[in-house]
Amino acid sequence: MATALMQGSDAVAEACVAAGCRFFAGYPMLPFTDLLESMSRRLPEVGGTCINVESEIEGVNMVLGAAAAGARAATGSCGQGIALMQEAIAEAALNEVPFVVFNMARGQQDYFQCTRGGGWGDYRTITLAPKDVGEAVEHTQLLFHLADQYRAPVILYGDYLVAHTYMSVDVSPRQYGPLPPKDWALDGSRGGTGKSRQIWTWAMGKANDPGPGPDAHWRRLAEKFDSIAGQEMRHESYLADDAEYLVVSFGTAGPFVDYVVDELRAEGMRIGSFRPISLWPFPERALAAAASAARKVLVYEVNAGQMIDDVRLSIAGRCPVQFIGGVSIDGSGMRQGDLLEVGSIRQRVLAAVRQEDER
Amino acid sequence: MLLTGIGGQGVQLCAKALALAAVDEGRQAMLSAHYGGEMRGGQTEASVVVADRDLRALTILPSAWSAFVMHHEYWPPVKARLRPGGVVVTNSTLVSAPDLAYDSGQVIEVPAGAIATELGAPMSAGFVLLGAYGTATGLVATESLIEAMRRLVPPYRTQHVAANEAALRAGAAAVDAECAPAWAQPAGRPG
Incomplete structure (x- = not known):
């Protein structure tokens, strides 16, 4: 299929439609609003439903309901609104209802929110962080698949640059292989038989049809999330093999770091980059391998230092890990500030390298 | 290309028309x-x-070859990112070449505001400058800009399409074709 010039939000909406998403509910909040608007235009055209809800809590719970009935469904906001959705996301993870949450974030300060979550219980959320609009389109389709494959809520961690940049992209449907049947969906077919299906975090069933109960249910879920962690790690590394310095970044910061790596390579420095594509599961083995020749691992993220925890866990003390990111918000509050620029990244990398040389 | 102006001058619409x-x-x-x-x-x-091939560029450009200047207010950060030998197409009704103090490249003055006012559509000054930019650089044909503009103007603004088209043509006529050719630039690194 030919590519078309699309705004990131429109492209992600097209990818949702291509993936079969037919229910979307959300509350406007920049930079997520464009995706909600786009879904409100597109879903009615394909027989779907988009609801501009009264609050994020209402939106995520509607999506939980639609997904429990078997629909491909999604919601979204920016981190501030997704904060309100944490209870429902945790419940969905524990009662195994699949849907996609789009975090069109105002920056990179939601890493903990995405990867650790704010609900209760032993749950995780697969989180993919695209570097640009093209990857966001691909991740969107993949996330609907992964959600159904594992019966779990999953997150796309985008931002202003993903939501608002126009790029020529291909939004044709992608195939990711067969999925298990949704034989758990609440379709009403067993109403009145005494055997109606249940979706329940405690999995206790009914007197005449007992479930496994919370102990067995939650142990099985813990095993499920462990197994996801083993299978769904994704990453990209660049010129890492002989790199003395490895810069780790995520999402839209990645291409900026790669640009600096190219510049410094051209000046003779052995430097490379590593970008987790899945923030959870964090690609720890791949990072450890990419850093095998490193004297120092540098962590660039536009926040006070969140992903650095996962980097340290992956490197496990084999070499120093230094934070070179920081908090930086544009005056509008809607996007990253001046720190996300080639010049300041280069400056911080060089300062960290000098420090190492002086040691 | 970097486009700068103040809200209301149509800078965002011009950028979309150019990309489309x-x-x-x-x-x-x-x-x-x-x-x-x-x-x-x-x-x-x-x-x-x-x-003209696979595009690899940063969403926040570290540097640029050309600039489209509708207003001077936010010009300094744009100027700081222009590469030596760059091209600036400026709305000289508001910002003349001396105001820009840009001496490391080529400045093309287009009285876009005045031309648009003469056409009876002062709101279309951005399209005058865009038509001039397209023709001066040869980056895109005027006809393509007109077609893109038609598709981008929302249904409740279609009354402006004719004026916008006239503006694009007037801008194109105000400069020498390919006096600052975009495609003759040596293939540099992306961004």
């Missing part, structure tokens, strides 16, 4: 927009990257 026209001509394009919530009178900036 380029894609329609078989190029690849990326457009990043930056504008505040206050809109009218506030900072509005956009960057457009056009490539």
